[in-house]
Amino acid sequence: MRASFIVHEIGIGLRRNLIMTLAMVITTAVSLGFLGTAVLFNQQVSVMKDFWYDKVEVSVFLCGDDSEGASCAAGEVTQDQRESIRADLDSMPEVERIYYESKQKAYSRFKEQFKNSAIVDNVTADQMPESFRVKLVDPEQFPIIASAFIGRAGVDEVQDQKALLEKFFKVLKWVQWFAFGLAMLMVVVSVILIVNTIRVAAFSRRRETGIMKLVGASSFSIQLPFLLEGAIAGFLGAALATGAFVLIKSVLVDQILEPNFPITRFITWSDVWLSSAIVFVIGVALAAIASFLTLMKYLRV
């Protein structure tokens, strides 16, 4: 069939069924919006993970005067112990770099953190623990460091900041799954609506399709206009959903979240285009598949 003829027939079909078409486009937009937002959320979580995991350190606290751990029974860490711990950390392939935080440095950092609080006045530099701040090549490798240094003479305690983050990300994981589940449910709803709309369209045009069969049009050319109607609805739905993603990025992320939460990084435009591409592919494919399955049943030669 000629393209202009197909376009003409699709126009007739969409207009005749305007309200259902509208419902189909809106439902598709909403469900794809959910899906894409879930993708964006997923991207955001992974951006945060990258950003924070990159910053986390393992702290190897050294024994002070008042440390109570068994490895600190001998009292404050000695110069020899300190140097051998540093040398051992340096020689481990898992360690990217280390830096030493003296009591004095720990104290000034503490003062900076709690500068508005009276607690600073009750603390002296001598009470602060000295430590090695260790940056790992791969933050997952904490257990290796832990087993090498926990209990060693002169080491009070080994702390992994990542453990704290992990609890947070575990909660986020549940939120992610919930969002995806909801999105999938919406996608199912829109597929059902597309199936029904195409079925109504096929019924209301049974005269045309009956004639097409009689004069020897191929199944494909009979089904194509319906298929494309579904695909156009999927396309429009994806376009509306993309509009929503652009709003989320330019208003919610860029103007509200980013200025107020400098502690983390946020999704970039390339993440937005990625989820837009995903919803376009899924939207058009779902609509086309749904219409094709419907037509297999109702428009056979």
Next chain:
Amino acid sequence: MIRLQNVTKLYPTQTRPALKDVTVEIGKGEFVFLVGQSGSGKSTFLRLVLKEERATSGQVFVAGKDLARLSSWKVPALRRQVGTVFQDFRLLNNKTVTENVAFALEVIGRPRTQIAKVVPEVLDLVGLKGKENRRPDELSGGEQQRVAIARAFVNRPMILIADEPTGNLDPQTSVGIMRLLDRINRTGTTVVMATHDDDIVDQMRKRVIELEAGRVVRDQSRGVYGYSH
């Protein structure tokens, strides 16, 4: 052109076969009336030729092809060689006469220049010159049937199947339609027409195949309608 060999057709929900051991051969360029009471199997005969139904047993050949062995994607090619006309015209009321006829060519992908050339020719042939831009509901029954015939014939099929084409028309209009079908038959097109119209059959003196309860009870060249109803 059409050959049925020991064809029996049993619909799943019925116990009595619609056609029973029917053997008929219709040659190229013949004009055949298919007569018989309602339920005698005329429509089933036509549906088998169009491959809208499959024979339960026996073979159906149309234009040299065994329909039982014809894969479904080749059915459209078969139907392009078989034009069809019905009692209820089956026109599209939202399209003009020209568009209705052109539709048949558009949906099988004919180029626009060819459509622009042959549609006026066939409308002239069926006597609808000057009514090209009317819509079906602005035409008389006879004129609507002429549009349907034009649509069936515009692709120059080898066979034209007409299922009670004069069933909704008055006798005078029917005569006009029969003249048209006769003219189409003279171009070499095989015409198979199922009908109840005894006057027409008696006037035309063409081959008559009579069905009764699914069996061929008469096959007569230059026949008459032959029974009262």
